[in-house]
Amino acid sequence: MVPLSWFLILAAALFSVGLFGVLSRRNAVAILLGIELMLNSVNINLAAFWRYGNVLEMAGQVFAVIVFAVAAAEVAVGLALVISVYRTRNTVIADDLDMMKW
Amino acid sequence: MTGEQIIFLAVALFTLGSGFMVVTTRNLIHAALWLISTLFGVAVVFAILNAGFLAVVQVVVYIGAIAILFIFAVMLTRKDMRDQGPQTNQNWWVGALIAVLVFGGLVFLLQGWNGLSKTAADIPSGFDAVAELGNELVSPAGYVLPFEVASVLLVAALVGAVYVAFNRK
Numbered sequence: 270m271v272p273l274s275w276f277l278i279l280a281a282a283l284f285s286v287g288l289f290g291v292l293s294r295r296n297a298v299a300i301l302l303g304i305e306l307m308l309n310s311v312n313i314n315l316a317a318f319w320r321y322g323n324v325l326e327m328a329g330q331v332f333a334v335i336v337f338a339v340a341a342a343e344v345a346v347g348l349a350l351v352i353s354v355y356r357t358r359n360t361v362i363a364d365d366l367d368m369m370k371w
Numbered sequence: 372m373t374g375e376q377i378i379f380l381a382v383a384l385f386t387l388g389s390g391f392m393v394v395t396t397r398n399l400i401h402a403a404l405w406l407i408s409t410l411f412g413v414a415v416v417f418a419i420l421n422a423g424f425l426a427v428v429q430v431v432v433y434i435g436a437i438a439i440l441f442i443f444a445v446m447l448t449r450k451d452m453r454d455q456g457p458q459t460n461q462n463w464w465v466g467a468l469i470a471v472l473v474f475g476g477l478v479f480l481l482q483g484w485n486g487l488s489k490t491a492a493d494i495p496s497g498f499d500a501v502a503e504l505g506n507e508l509v510s511p512a513g514y515v516l517p518f519e520v521a522s523v524l525l526v527a528a529l530v531g532a533v534y535v536a537f538n539r540k
Binding site for chain 1: 373375376379383386387390391393394399402403406409410413416417419420421422424425428429432433436437440441443444445447448457458459460462463465466467469470471473474477478481486487488489490491492494495498500503504507508513514517518521522524525527528529531532533535536538
């Protein structure tokens with residue numbers, strides 16, 4: 270049987286990889302890819318705590334399903350924003366989107 | 372080391388390697404394809420955890436919808452960022468440092484927690500996790516309110532995405 274710690278360390282490592290992507294990438298679409306990795310690592314944690322806690326209590330899986338829905342909504346709106354910005358400013362590089370900076 | 376542990380280690384290495392490729396590949400289409408393999412790895416992790424419904428939803432929603440949406444977005448915004456120029460900003464090493472510190476901090480916190488080496492109890496015979504999840508999602512004593520709020524959120528996101536991306540010309 271796999272101990273709980275292995276799942277938690279896998280989730281922590283995946284979260285860190287996603288965080289690195291969010292902080293270091295220049296392309297806005299690539300930043301959203303990093304956010305997806307982070308959301309997935311959270312779901313691994315939720316499923317692992319459901320399995321290793323009380324199996325009869327479904328809260329962990331319900332929370333993971335809600336996270337799926339929120340991730341889908343986030344990606345739809347985020348990519349719509351990126352495409353809209355690309356149409357008006359002709360760039361998707363996050364450094365160049367500085368019209369609200371002063 | 373049991374067979375299950377070997378399978379878990381292989382899947383974890385595959386998932387982490389693909390995830391690393393997602394954040395480091397220069398070509399964004401390739402990054403989106405690596406994201407698909409990462410998501411498959413996470414689906415297998417769900418299967419190892421006996422969360423069959425989550426594994427199926429992971430394949431259908433994440434790989435079937437979200438990854439395809441990413442590929443569409445990359446193709447629609449591709450012109451200025453082909454393969455030339457740096458793909459990371461000048462401060463990428465700060466991001467790497469923060470990521471390593473977060474990982475180290477999480478592992479350090481986990482080490483001080485005594486529930487860490489816990490092993491899973493057997494699933495009671497006759498317990499149907501998918502049916503139970505469905506009951507919980509729609510029963511008023513369970514999680515019907517968050518479920519409805521999630522559906523309202525999805526409608527709002529749909530309308531918002533169409534409005535934001537609409538071409539007014």
